[in-house]
Amino acid sequence: MADVAERRAIARLTHRFGFGPRPGEFSNLLNLGFTKAAENLLTSPLTDSFADKQQPPAVSDQGPRPRANSAQIVPYATEKRAQLTELLFWWLDRMVLSEHPLRERMTWFWHGHWATSYQKVDDALPMFRQNQTLRKHALGNFGEMSKAMVNDGALIYWLDGQSNTVKAPNENLSRELMELFVLGVNRYTESDVRETAKALTGYKVNKTSGDVTFNPKQHYTMPVSFLGTTGVYDGNSLSDFLVARPDCALFITERLWYRFISSSEPLADRSLTNAFATRDIAKLIKAVGTSAAMQDEKYAMVKSPVDWFVSVCKALQITPSQFPNTALIRNNLNLLGQVPFFPPNVGGWPADQAWLSTSSAQYRIDFAERLVKVGNLSPIADVRATARMDALANWLGVVEWSDRTKMALRGAQKDPARMTLLAICSPEYIVSA
Amino acid sequence: MDTITRRQFLKATGAGAIGAAATSLTFEDIANAAITRPLPLGTPILVVVTLYGGNDGLNTVVPVTDSIYQSMRPGIAYNQSEVLPLGEELYLNGSMTGMHELWGKKQVAIVRGVGYPNSDRSHFSSMAIWQSAILGAAKTGWLGRWVETQPEDPMLAIGLGSVLPPLLAGEKRSGSVLPLGGLKVPIGSLASDCMKLSIASRSDNLLQSMAARSMRNLFTVSSDITPVLKAPAPAAPDLPTAVGGNAGGDNNLTQQLDIVAKLVAAGAPTRVWSVSLGGFDTHADEKGAQSILLGVVSQSISKFMSQMRATNRAKDVVVLVYSEFGRRVKGNASEGTDHGTSGPVFVIGEKVKGGFYGEQPSLRQLKNDDLAVTSDFRDIYATLLEKILGTQADRVLGNWQGRLPLFN
Numbered sequence: 001m002a003d004v005a006e007r008r009a010i011a012r013l014t015h016r017f018g019f020g021p022r023p024g025e026f027s028n029l030l031n032l033g034f035t036k037a038a039e040n041l042l043t044s045p046l047t048d049s050f051a052d053k054q055q056p057p058a059v060s061d062q063g064p065r066p067r068a069n070s071a072q073i074v075p076y077a078t079e080k081r082a083q084l085t086e087l088l089f090w091w092l093d094r095m096v097l098s099e100h101p102l103r104e105r106m107t108w109f110w111h112g113h114w115a116t117s118y119q120k121v122d123d124a125l126p127m128f129r130q131n132q133t134l135r136k137h138a139l140g141n142f143g144e145m146s147k148a149m150v151n152d153g154a155l156i157y158w159l160d161g162q163s164n165t166v167k168a169p170n171e172n173l174s175r176e177l178m179e180l181f182v183l184g185v186n187r188y189t190e191s192d193v194r195e196t197a198k199a200l201t202g203y204k205v206n207k208t209s210g211d212v213t214f215n216p217k218q219h220y221t222m223p224v225s226f227l228g229t230t231g232v233y234d235g236n237s238l239s240d241f242l243v244a245r246p247d248c249a250l251f252i253t254e255r256l257w258y259r260f261i262s263s264s265e266p267l268a269d270r271s272l273t274n275a276f277a278t279r280d281i282a283k284l285i286k287a288v289g290t291s292a293a294m295q296d297e298k299y300a301m302v303k304s305p306v307d308w309f310v311s312v313c314k315a316l317q318i319t320p321s322q323f324p325n326t327a328l329i330r331n332n333l334n335l336l337g338q339v340p341f342f343p344p345n346v347g348g349w350p351a352d353q354a355w356l357s358t359s360s361a362q363y364r365i366d367f368a369e370r371l372v373k374v375g376n377l378s379p380i381a382d383v384r385a386t387a388r389m390d391a392l393a394n395w396l397g398v399v400e401w402s403d404r405t406k407m408a409l410r411g412a413q414k415d416p417a418r419m420t421l422l423a424i425c426s427p428e429y430i431v432s433a
Numbered sequence: 434m435d436t437i438t439r440r441q442f443l444k445a446t447g448a449g450a451i452g453a454a455a456t457s458l459t460f461e462d463i464a465n466a467a468i469t470r471p472l473p474l475g476t477p478i479l480v481v482v483t484l485y486g487g488n489d490g491l492n493t494v495v496p497v498t499d500s501i502y503q504s505m506r507p508g509i510a511y512n513q514s515e516v517l518p519l520g521e522e523l524y525l526n527g528s529m530t531g532m533h534e535l536w537g538k539k540q541v542a543i544v545r546g547v548g549y550p551n552s553d554r555s556h557f558s559s560m561a562i563w564q565s566a567i568l569g570a571a572k573t574g575w576l577g578r579w580v581e582t583q584p585e586d587p588m589l590a591i592g593l594g595s596v597l598p599p600l601l602a603g604e605k606r607s608g609s610v611l612p613l614g615g616l617k618v619p620i621g622s623l624a625s626d627c628m629k630l631s632i633a634s635r636s637d638n639l640l641q642s643m644a645a646r647s648m649r650n651l652f653t654v655s656s657d658i659t660p661v662l663k664a665p666a667p668a669a670p671d672l673p674t675a676v677g678g679n680a681g682g683d684n685n686l687t688q689q690l691d692i693v694a695k696l697v698a699a700g701a702p703t704r705v706w707s708v709s710l711g712g713f714d715t716h717a718d719e720k721g722a723q724s725i726l727l728g729v730v731s732q733s734i735s736k737f738m739s740q741m742r743a744t745n746r747a748k749d750v751v752v753l754v755y756s757e758f759g760r761r762v763k764g765n766a767s768e769g770t771d772h773g774t775s776g777p778v779f780v781i782g783e784k785v786k787g788g789f790y791g792e793q794p795s796l797r798q799l800k801n802d803d804l805a806v807t808s809d810f811r812d813i814y815a816t817l818l819e820k821i822l823g824t825q826a827d828r829v830l831g832n833w834q835g836r837l838p839l840f841n
Contacts, residue, residue: 175554185555190801301640337596345485357609404645408629428641
């Protein structure tokens with residue numbers, strides 16, 4: 001039987017890298033031990049029994065918005081809402097049901113990294129295409145991902161790239177490319193922002209399809225000087241140049257650290273960047289997930305609302321799209337402050353303490369009540385009352401209950417639904433210890 | 434950034450319920466509400482309004498008559514008939530009529546050219562600097578640190594919304610968050626079970642103890658606040674109709690300030706309120722968009738001040754309005770502006786000694802095409818801490834010497 005330290009490391013593996021365990025999975029991982037569990041959770045096989053068969057979401061190019069008050073506007077708006085719902089639940093289902101969780105977990109990470117919001121993009125198809133791009137490269141080569149993203153319609157539109165022209169460059173995309181996507185803040189100068197904006201001129205986006213075309217006439221064709229180089233650049237060569245810089249390895253390692261190890265303590269092990277020498281994302285995530293930090297008690301993290309929701313669905317065997325009232329799910333994620341495809345800004349979602357307000361405490365309880373009603377509670381309902389506390393910890397992948405939570409759970413142990421509700425709202429579940 | 438504006442983000446997180454719940458209580462009900470520790474009249478209250486995205490200061494406090502302003506901003510510059518005179522050859526954005534009226538009453542201080550050394554043009558870094566008042570990595574907000582100098586009280590500092598604003602984050606204790614829909618607390622046995630979960634445990638790590646505390650505060654804050662939220666917002670009887678504050682066009686900042694007004698009127702023991710509006714990142718098509726947003730800021734603050742006059746708290750309340758940076762002097766091709774440096778900060782209230790503070794950055798002496806920083810934002814914070822919150826500034830800002838004579 002695993003000791004507390006190993007139990008913690010394995011709980012971190014499943015919650016942080018895999019959206020939490022399915023019923024029975026945590027006990028299996030404990031039997032395997034950390035090394036094999038890590039092997040299992042930190043690699044992504046080529047096939048997936050759920051994801052390979054899932055039908056793509058019904059999203060399509062709706063064309064431009066009809067005029068206000070025209071006959072077409074109502075069906076257009078209805079269809080638009082339906083497409084967004086379809087896309088959202090397609091992804092939530094995929095997070096919950098994928099046989100191997102790592103690819104979706106990484107796609108979710110990259111969505112927060114290249115954070116693009118439907119709020120401005122306002123069409124489902126470009127958002128879906130971006131999502132597929134992130135998924136395709138989620139565990140691939142970061143250089144390929146970055147190149148794909150500087151050519152991504154939703155991202156370019158989101159950051160005003162389509163109005164960045166040779167006559168007066170718009171710096172929004174060039175700044176965020178260096179600050180938030182590839183190098184990290186202050187690893188470039190303001191002059192570099194202005195110069196690289198010129199390299200990103202000439203891209204045009206078809207807003208409703210997300211198609212991107214390159215118009216050489218609007219592209220700055222003179223040499224630009226930045227970060228010690230001078231030459232003629234376009235989006236692709238700029239991306240290659242930035243990705244090759246050592247700061248890129250440091251930055252991406254820092255970001256993985258921030259989302260998988262600690263959002264409050266800075267990167268403690270710079271040698272992790274070595275695993276990113278060839279910009280191989282799969283290799284880096286494996287290095288992060290097997291690093292010594294995984295064993296260090298001080299690196300606790302709060303589950304974001306989506307991480308929490310998906311892990312509850314996995315444990316309680318809830319399929320988001322089959323939920324009796326899907327609007328309730330979207331509404332509750334909204335109240336908790338995190339809906340996929342709607343990051344609050346290009347910096348992505350906040351972390352840790354931001355999710356621990358009085359307000360989230362309330363909405364979490366409210367949401368948990370609804371989820372417990374439709375969930376499959378047999379992992380504790382089927383065992384005798386006095387054995388439920390331990391069964392609950394193993395079912396949900398909790399390291400250990402505090403005396404406080406034990407007292408609360410004991411009071412409810414005859415009522416599996418109440419007991420489950422308290423467990424998923426407990427500090428021990430909200431926080432990945 | 435921030436094209437899903439802070440406003441829309443907040444809107445999506447529970448607005449709307451306020452109007453619907455508005456009429457069920459009488460004034461007597463409010464008087465009897467569960468505010469057991471009313472704030473004594475005369476206790477100063479700080480309301481912080483954060484404008485997310487980087488508000489264009491040059492089109493807020495506008496040097497209309499400066500030929501360089503006109504020549505550098507084709508398509509974005511205002512002309513003199515569109516703006517409101519402030520004096521010293523500066524003009525207020527034409528949409529800010531309510532603010533302009535308060536300026537006329539000498540209740541608005543405009544601090545010019547506010548920023549900090551080595552301006553950071555990243556939204557996130559710069560907002561982190563403004564909210565933490567620390568140049569460099571920081572985990573706490575300036576008002577969160579202030580909360581930690583005070584006796585523990587979850588009602589002391591409240592942010593409106595669903596996520597804790599960084600300025601209210603403390604190391605061990607933070608401000609509370611109040612969703613626009615109000616807090617709905619569990620009842621019956623669920624409540625007693627959840628209260629058990631909210632007890633601190635010795636085995637908690639820091640984040641777990643914060644999780645338990647947030648649930649504990651849910652019960653404290655909500656029993657104090659919920660009855661008040663059901664009450665109608667205080668009237669704004671002396672609001673000129675021209676301001677249009679009562680003329681519909683509701684918006685989220687107005688809703689946030691309405692809640693603040695209700696709770697201040699009811700005597701909530703809260704010294705600091707945090708509200709926000711997003712959408713100021715105007716890289717494209719700036720003029721119309723910014724003018725609408727500034728209209729919202731002006732209108733909602735002028736309505737709020739009017740509500741305060743009706744509740745005897747007008748002399749107590751001070752409103753601070755800031756954004757993470759100003760924008761570039763020169764417009765870009767998309768009729769917008771890119772990230773810049775300094776900008777004006779507004780401090781509003783009857784206590785305030787109205788007028789200009791700090792030098793207007795000269796358009797003739799740009800640094801790398803950007804405005805110079807002529808005032809440091811920590812001068813304003815230090816002054817607010819001492820004059821409004823009654824706390825020595827060095828307990829929050831370290832050894833910071835600068836102050837401004839903002840108050841009578």
